[in-house]
Amino acid sequence: xxxxxxxxxxxxxxxxxxxxxxxxxxxxxxxxxxxxxxxxxxxxxxxxxxxxxxxxxxxxxxxxxxxxxxxxxxxxxxxxxxxxxxxxxxxxxxxxx
Numbered sequence: 001x002x003x004x005x006x007x008x009x010x011x012x013x014x015x016x017x018x019x020x021x022x023x024x025x026x027x028x029x030x031x032x033x034x035x036x037x038x039x040x041x042x043x044x045x046x047x048x049x050x051x052x053x054x055x056x057x058x059x060x061x062x063x064x065x066x067x068x069x070x071x072x073x074x075x076x077x078x079x080x081x082x083x084x085x086x087x088x089x090x091x092x093x094x095x096x097x
Contacts, residue, residue: 017059021050024057028066045069046078 019027025035043049046068048061 018051018054018056019059020056024050024059024062027059027062 021035022032025032028035030038039047047065048058050057
């Protein structure tokens with residue numbers, strides 16, 4: 001008779017890299033409802049999007065976003081392409097006059 005394998009007595013903590021929205025919110029020191037309310041603005045500012053299949057957030061990407069936001073200045077922050085296009089078209093129109 002073969003005995004079933006016994007589980008190891010040594011247990012390791014596994015810190016997941018992908019976490020549900022409630023834990024991503026907690027990383028930002030927000031409640032889930034606060035996080036969901038401001039998420040559209042966070043995404044506009046480059047906050048990482050959740051995985052399309054699991055809906056989980058990559059904590060490493062969240063941490064990197066937080067690190068980067070403190071080093072960005074208004075001059076080098078990402079801009080909405082529509083604003084940039086409108087400005088360039090306005091400049092071209094001025095040159096043609």
